[in-house]
Amino acid sequence: MKAGIVGANGYSGVELIRLLLNHPQIKLEMLIAHSTQGMEIQSIYPHLNGIVEKTLEEFDADELAARVDVVFFATPAGVSKDLLPECLKRGLICIDLSGDFRLKNPQDYADWYHKDPAEQVLLNDAVYGLAEINRQQIEGATFISNPGCYPTAALLGLAPVLKNDVIDLQSIIVDGKSGVSGSGKKAALGNLFCEVNESVLAYKLGQHQHTPEIEQMISEISGEKNAITFTTHLIPMTRGLLCTTYANLKKGFSTRELLEHYEKFYEKSPFVRIRPLGTWPATKEVLGSNFCDIGLNVDGRTRRLTIVSVIDNVVKGAAGQAVQNLNIIKGWDEQTGLAFTPIYP
Numbered sequence: 001m002k003a004g005i006v007g008a009n010g011y012s013g014v015e016l017i018r019l020l021l022n023h024p025q026i027k028l029e030m031l032i033a034h035s036t037q038g039m040e041i042q043s044i045y046p047h048l049n050g051i052v053e054k055t056l057e058e059f060d061a062d063e064l065a066a067r068v069d070v071v072f073f074a075t076p077a078g079v080s081k082d083l084l085p086e087c088l089k090r091g092l093i094c095i096d097l098s099g100d101f102r103l104k105n106p107q108d109y110a111d112w113y114h115k116d117p118a119e120q121v122l123l124n125d126a127v128y129g130l131a132e133i134n135r136q137q138i139e140g141a142t143f144i145s146n147p148g149c150y151p152t153a154a155l156l157g158l159a160p161v162l163k164n165d166v167i168d169l170q171s172i173i174v175d176g177k178s179g180v181s182g183s184g185k186k187a188a189l190g191n192l193f194c195e196v197n198e199s200v201l202a203y204k205l206g207q208h209q210h211t212p213e214i215e216q217m218i219s220e221i222s223g224e225k226n227a228i229t230f231t232t233h234l235i236p237m238t239r240g241l242l243c244t245t246y247a248n249l250k251k252g253f254s255t256r257e258l259l260e261h262y263e264k265f266y267e268k269s270p271f272v273r274i275r276p277l278g279t280w281p282a283t284k285e286v287l288g289s290n291f292c293d294i295g296l297n298v299d300g301r302t303r304r305l306t307i308v309s310v311i312d313n314v315v316k317g318a319a320g321q322a323v324q325n326l327n328i329i330k331g332w333d334e335q336t337g338l339a340f341t342p343i344y345p
C-alpha cells in the first residue's frame with residue numbers, strides 16, 4: 001500500500017515517516033509540506049539521511065490520487081478541511097491528525113478553534129479514531145479523524161467507568177501535562193528553551209480546544225451530557241503526556257475491583273497496559289511507543305477515583321494511533337509496524 005503525508009516536515013509528520021518506513025505493508029510514496037516545498041527531506045532532518053529520498057512537493061490531489069492509496073494529514077488546524085475532501089472524492093483513505101473533523105457540531109469547532117468549520121456532512125462522515133473504543137466503526141472506514149493527544153490519554157483512562165453509573169459524570173476533572181513537542185515544531189514565544197526549561201506552565205485554562213472533544217466522547221460512551229474541568233500544563237520535556245483524572249464514585253468500589261474491571265475492559269487492546277495495585281505510570285515508561293499505561297487509586301475517605309494515564313504524545317497521541325487506525329481499517333494485525341517496546345531511560 002502506498003502512503004502520502006501532508007505536513008511531512010512537522011513533528012507528527014516526521015514521526016509518521018519513522019513509523020511508516022518500518023511498516024511491512026506500507027511504501028512511503030509522497031511527502032508534502034508547505035514552506036519547504038522542493039527541499040530534500042534529509043536537508044531538513046539529517047537523521048533521515050539516506051533513508052528517505054523523496055522531496056517535499058506541492059499539494060496536488062490528482063497527483064496524490066495517482067500515486068498513493070492512503071494520505072495522512074499532519075497539518076495544523078484549518079488546513080485539512082480544505083484539502084482532504086478532494087482526496088476523499090478521489091477514493092483515497094484519509095486519516096487526519098488535526099482537529100478539523102473531530103467535533104460533530106461545527107459551532108463547537110468555530111467556538112474553540114476560532115476557525116471556519118468543515119461542512120456538516122464531512123463531519124458526520126468522519127470516524128473518530130480512538131482505536132480501542134471505536135474499533136468496529138474504524139474497520140473498513142475510509143475517513144478517520146484522529147483524536148488529539150490529551151483526549152487520547154484522558155478518554156482511555158475514563159472509558160471503562162463511563163457507563164453503569166460508576167462515577168458522577170458532572171464531577172470529572174482532567175489535569176493534563178504535556179511535553180513541548182505537543183506544540184509542534186514552530187518555535188513560538190513561550191516554547192523557547194529558556195522560557196520552558198526549569199518551569200511548569202498552566203495554559204489555555206477554560207479555553208482548551210480539547211474540552212469539547214473530550215465531552216463529546218464522554219457523551220457518546222455514556223449517553224449523558226457532561227461538562228468537565230480541563231486544565232493543561234507545559235512540562236519541560238520533549239515528549240510525553242500525562243493526564244490525572246478525578247471523578248466522584250457513585251458506588252463504593254475498591255481500587256482492586258476497578259483494576260480488575262480495567263484489565264477486562266482492555267483485555268483485547270494490546271496497546272493499553274493497566275498498572276498493578278499501588279503503582280502508577282510515568283511518561284518515560286511509554287516513550288517512543290504506542291502504549292497508553294493506566295494506573296488507578298480509589299480514596300475511600302473521599303470516595304474519589306483518581307486515574308493516571310500516560311502516552312507519548314507524538315506516537316499514541318498522534319502518528320502511532322494514525323497507523324494503528326490504518327491497521328484496523330485494512331484488517332491487519334493492529335500492532336503491525338508498532339510492536340516495539342518503549343525507549344528507556
Ligand SMILES: NC(=O)C1=CN([C@@H]2O[C@H](COP(=O)(O)OP(=O)(O)OC[C@H]3O[C@@H](n4cnc5c(N)ncnc54)[C@H](OP(=O)(O)O)[C@@H]3O)[C@@H](O)[C@H]2O)C=CC1
Nearest residue numbers: 007009010011012034035036074075076098182184185318
Ligand atoms: N505534536 C503533537 O504531539 C500532536 C499534534 N497533533 C496535531 O497534528 C497536527 C500536526 O501537528 P505537529 O506535527 O505538532 O505540527 P507542526 O507545526 O510540527 O507541523 C505542521 C506541518 O504542517 C505543514 N503545513 C502547514 N500548513 C500547510 C499547508 N497549507 N499545506 C501543507 N502543509 C502545511 C507544515 O509545513 P511547513 O513547516 O513547511 O509550513 C508542517 O510540516 C496538528 O493539527 C496538531 O494539532 C495531534 C496530536 C498530537
Ligand SMILES: CC(=O)N[C@@H](CCC(=O)OP(=O)(O)O)C(=O)O
Nearest residue numbers: 097098099148149178179182183
Ligand atoms: C503542549 C501543547 O501545546 N499542546 C497542544 C496540543 C495540540 C494538539 O495536538 O491539538 P489539536 O490537534 O487539537 O490542535 C495544545 O495544548 O494546544
